[in-house]
Amino acid sequence: MSKIKYDVNFINPFLTAVMDVLSTMARVEATPGTPYINKDRRAVGDITGLIGVSGYSRGTMSLTLSEGAILKIVNNMLYESYTEINDEIADAVGELTNMISGQARAHLSDQGMSFDASTPSVVSGKGLVIRHIDTAPVLSIPFSIEEGEFVVEVAFADS
16 A cells, blocks of 8 residues: 555645745746646656655656746746747756755655655656656646646655
8 A cells, every 4th residue: 555645735745836936936826727647647748857756655756848838937037038948948847846846845744754856857858758656646736827838747656
């Protein structure tokens, strides 16, 4: 039986982390959608950051964003005017993945679930299969902003 339950106590730290990081770092207000299980395990965005976590349970967290969403977020963060995904955008996706994961892990730690994280990796391309934990369901938490959509996904192994 898994230690992790995909309930409100587990989902809310990720919701809070996304909204806090984006409002603080990029002055972007994201609207959360209804969480769902991603059965085909494919990225819905154009660029994806993935980070491994260990400790209380072993798992992964990813952040997959449409081009419109990531351009708005990064342009706001860096006071730039990028018009396409490039190396700077990819670096920013890694940083955002790390910041969101860090805040969510801090909130989960407050509930007695302590996690460490690896260095994020970033891949570009829509519909790519993301290498989450094979044996775990992938919980997807969608968000939208005026310029596009993005999804935070988490998967944790049974312990």
